[in-house]
Amino acid sequence: MASNEEILAGLAEIVNEETGLATEAVEMDKSFTEDLDIDSISMMTIVVNAEEKFGVRIPDEEVKNLKTVGDAVSFISNAQA
Amino acid sequence: MHDPKVFPSQAPAIPFAVPDTAGAPTESDPMARKVVITGLGATTPIGGDVPTMWKNALKGVSGAHTLEDDWVAKFELPVHFAARASTPALDVLTRVEAKRMDPSTQFAVVAAREAWADSGITEIDHDRLAVAFATGIGGVWTLLDAWDTLREKGPRRVLPMTVPMLMPNGPAAAVSLDLGARAGAHTPVSACASGTEAVHVGLDLIRAGKADVVVCGGAEAAIHPMPIAAFASMQALSRRNDDPEHASRPYDRDRDGFVMGEGAGALVLEAEEHALARGARIYAELAGTSVTADAYHITAPDPEGLGATRALKAAMFDGRIQPEDIVHVNAHATSTPVGDKPEYAALKAALGKHVDSVAVSATKSQMGHLLGASGAVEAVLTVMAIYDRKAPVTINLENQDPEIPLDIVTTARDLPAGSIAALSNSFGFGGHNAVIAVRSV
Numbered sequence: 001m002a003s004n005e006e007i008l009a010g011l012a013e014i015v016n017e018e019t020g021l022a023t024e025a026v027e028m029d030k031s032f033t034e035d036l037d038i039d040s041i042s043m044m045t046i047v048v049n050a051e052e053k054f055g056v057r058i059p060d061e062e063v064k065n066l067k068t069v070g071d072a073v074s075f076i077s078n079a080q081a
Numbered sequence: 082m083h084d085p086k087v088f089p090s091q092a093p094a095i096p097f098a099v100p101d102t103a104g105a106p107t108e109s110d111p112m113a114r115k116v117v118i119t120g121l122g123a124t125t126p127i128g129g130d131v132p133t134m135w136k137n138a139l140k141g142v143s144g145a146h147t148l149e150d151d152w153v154a155k156f157e158l159p160v161h162f163a164a165r166a167s168t169p170a171l172d173v174l175t176r177v178e179a180k181r182m183d184p185s186t187q188f189a190v191v192a193a194r195e196a197w198a199d200s201g202i203t204e205i206d207h208d209r210l211a212v213a214f215a216t217g218i219g220g221v222w223t224l225l226d227a228w229d230t231l232r233e234k235g236p237r238r239v240l241p242m243t244v245p246m247l248m249p250n251g252p253a254a255a256v257s258l259d260l261g262a263r264a265g266a267h268t269p270v271s272a273c274a275s276g277t278e279a280v281h282v283g284l285d286l287i288r289a290g291k292a293d294v295v296v297c298g299g300a301e302a303a304i305h306p307m308p309i310a311a312f313a314s315m316q317a318l319s320r321r322n323d324d325p326e327h328a329s330r331p332y333d334r335d336r337d338g339f340v341m342g343e344g345a346g347a348l349v350l351e352a353e354e355h356a357l358a359r360g361a362r363i364y365a366e367l368a369g370t371s372v373t374a375d376a377y378h379i380t381a382p383d384p385e386g387l388g389a390t391r392a393l394k395a396a397m398f399d400g401r402i403q404p405e406d407i408v409h410v411n412a413h414a415t416s417t418p419v420g421d422k423p424e425y426a427a428l429k430a431a432l433g434k435h436v437d438s439v440a441v442s443a444t445k446s447q448m449g450h451l452l453g454a455s456g457a458v459e460a461v462l463t464v465m466a467i468y469d470r471k472a473p474v475t476i477n478l479e480n481q482d483p484e485i486p487l488d489i490v491t492t493a494r495d496l497p498a499g500s501i502a503a504l505s506n507s508f509g510f511g512g513h514n515a516v517i518a519v520r521s522v
Contacts, residue, residue, distance in 0.1 A: 020177035044241040051237070 001080050002054065007073045014049045018042050028070035036069075056080055116287045117356050117522065118364045120200025120349030121461045122192040122298070126342050126448040129168025130195055134458075135465050137447070139493040141474035143326035144448045145340045152306045160318045162325035163304045164342040164449030181242050182255055183220030184302035188345035188454070189252035190259055193296050196347035197260055201361060202294065211264035211292035212257045213282040214347075215275035215299040217453025217509070219249030222305055252300045252345075264292040270453070271372070272509030273415075275299050276346060277456030280517050281370035283350045293355045298347035299457035309341060315380065317417060329450075330477035331414035331443035332421055332485050339415040342449030346457030348464065365467045368502060368520040369400025375512030382420055386427030388514045393431035393504065396516035402502050404435040406520075409472050409496055409503040411463045412487075414443035415450050424506060425485045440472040440494055441487045447476055456507035460517055463505040467521050470496040 002010070012026035019042055032038045038046070047058050050072070056079035058066075066072045121131045126144025128134030144164040153161050170187035171179055173194075179187050193214070223246040230238050245251060250268040257266035265286070269278040276299025283297035312318050319338035321328035329340040356363055373395065375388035382389070397404070410428065414421055429436045444462055451458055466472050472490045481489065496503075502520040509515075 018177075018180070020175065041241045048237060048240070 002077070004073050004077055007054065007076050008069065010053055011050060011069065011072060011076075014046050014053065018045050018049070026069055028068070028073065030069050031067055032069065050076060054080060114288050114290070115353035116284050116350050116367045117353050118348055118367055118464050118519070119351045119356050119361045120196040120198075120202075121364065121464060122195030122197070122199060122347040123345065123458055123461050124166050124168060124170070124188050124191045125344040125346070125451065125458055126164035126167055129166065129172070131199070131461060131465070135462070135469070138444060138462055138473035139471055141476045141492070142447055143329070143476060144342065145325040145328055147325055148304070156306045156310065158306060158309055159313045160309055160320060161322040162328065162340070163309070164340055165304060166344045181246065183223040183246045183251055185216050185220055185300045186246070186251045186255045188302055188343065189214055189298065189300035189347070190255050192298055192300070192345035192347035193256040193259065196296060196298070196349050200349040200351070202349070202359070205294060207261045207263045209264055209293040210260065210262040211283070211286050211295045212253050212260070212262045212266040213269065213279040213286065213295055213297040214253035214256050214266070215269045215279035215453050215457065216249050216252055217270070217272050217275050217301055218303050218308065220247035220251055221303050221308060223247040225305060225307055256296055260296060262296060271513035271515065272511050273413075273450065273452050273455055274372075274507040274509035274513040274515040275453035275456065276458065277460065277505065277507035277515035277517055278372055278513070279457060280348060280350070280367065280460050281372050281515055283348070284367050284370045287350060287352050293352045295350045296347060297350055297457070298345060299451075299454040300345035301452040301454040302343045303452060304341055304343050312341065319416065327477050329416045329446050330479070331412070331416040331446050331475065332482050332487065332489055333478050334480040334482050336416040336418060336421065338417055339445065340449035342445075342451040342455070344448075344451050344458065345454050346459070346461045348457070348460055363522050364464050366520045366522050367517065368402055369396045369398070369518040371395035371399055371516050373514045375514065377512055379512070380510045382423045382508060383512070384423055386423035386430065388512060389424060389427035389506065389508060390430040392514035392516045393427055393506070396504065396518045397431070400502070400518040400520065402518050402520065404432040406500070406502040407432060407435065407439055407504055408501045409440045409442065409463070409466050411459045411466070411503065411505040412441050412443050413506045413508045415445055420508070421482070422484060424508070425487060428487070437488060439488060440490050440496065442466070442473045442490045443475040444473055446478070447474070456505070456515060459505045459507070463503050463517070463519050466496065467501060467503050467519050470498070470501070472496055
């Protein structure tokens with residue numbers, strides 16, 4: 001099982017790959033849409049890449065609940081448990 | 082639709098000798114708007130920008146090389162070479178920009194940005210700026226990659242950007258987004274005539290008063306095993322696998338097909354008064370354009386070149402150009418055994434005995450056939466020929482086909498001083514013929 005720090009770091013890499021944002025900008029309390037300016041298409045790409053990286057399934061209906069980076073880290077962490 | 086009196090280029094039959102005043106636009110007619118070319122861009126197998134491409138076009142180089150990709154052997158392709166863009170789009174675009182674009186769109190944006198910067202336009206009413214950007218095939222890499230992903234990894238892995246990346250209007254949409262062009266983004270699709278038809282659409286938009294500036298062009302990125310297999314299957318591609326650089330040989334007795342190329346060309350068209358008001362550098366006037374259809378056969382050209390003849394005459398009529406004004410033709414000349422001859426027939430029919438006095442360049446000999454981008458790149462070359470007063474080189478002409486006795490330019494040649502004009506032809510599967518006429522200013 002990956003720690004929350006490891007999940008955050010992995011997620012930051014995926015966000016960087018998709019959007020070019022610096023990995024340091026991807027922090028737990030940041031909102032994907034408000035703070036990181038990630039649109040829905042990029043969000044879906046990030047979700048699919050996160051599924052592959054962390055070996056979890058993030059249902060489409062769950063994606064709208066992942067408002068902050070922390071939400072995504074918690075979801076992935078719980079799904080791995 | 083438009084009154085044919087207002088759009089004589091679309092009239093079905095144009096008499097050969099037309100008085101200068103016949104159907105001429107009046108002062109109150111939007112057709113009276115003269116359209117000039119103020120910006121050029123290109124990314125091609127013989128240069129990643131216009132200055133490099135033009136220098137090489139005058140020198141005479143080949144952009145065709147053996148493909149190193151493992152898929153050539155994997156699929157046992159009968160053709161092992163192509164002419165790739167000399168500068169990868171990723172050298173110009175950022176990784177994140179490129180990620181959301183099919184390779185064809187990447188080339189379009191690279192060429193359009195160069196043309197835009199070259200135009201020197203700094204202030205523009207974005208509601209009066211339009212785009213007409215063509216492609217022959219569209220996002221074929223994206224489409225086929227997504228199909229592979231679906232089969233290998235399932236639907237969840239098919240990326241959400243797949244649709245906007247594969248759509249044929251992708252290049253036009255991306256250019257519109259990049260430049261903030263809000264007067265419409267058009268995508269003429271007519272196979273290998275697409276790029277020239279985009280220039281035709283651009284001219285009409287400005288004349289009709291629907292835009293003051295149009296960024297037009299064409300892009301293609303189809304050096305993928307499937308299109309190679311498909312073009313090879315119809316016997317359209319050269320199989321000179323042991324000597325790629327000499328494979329594209331328009332008008333040569335031993336031509337055996339075209340060479341796949343890739344890239345994009347872009348032109349900034351501008352209403353003359355708009356260009357003059359900002360003191361722009363004007364390359365040339367886009368004097369006239371035309372589009373006709375053979376209605377003869379889905380792929381074979383009309384052997385007498387009747388559709389092409391009508392297109393040539395219509396473009397000259399549209400530009401108020403007489404055959405004697407023409408000093409240079411950038412020919413379609415793909416290097417296929419059946420394609421090059423009807424073009425000669427058409428040029429002869431349209432130019433009469435003046436055809437012997439015209440310097441003809443077949444630039445596909447150097448860069449291969451850029452399909453939907455070819456007409457746009459050749460439009461750029463034609464504008465440069467008029468501006469620089471030099472005709473570019475046709476390479477690989479060792480034994481000229483005796484049935485095509487054109488005056489073919491094999492070493493860069495000076496064009497005359499004074500008022501001169503040139504034509505660029507493009508023909509596409511489906512019987513599409515498109516011609517543009519460019520005049521010196």
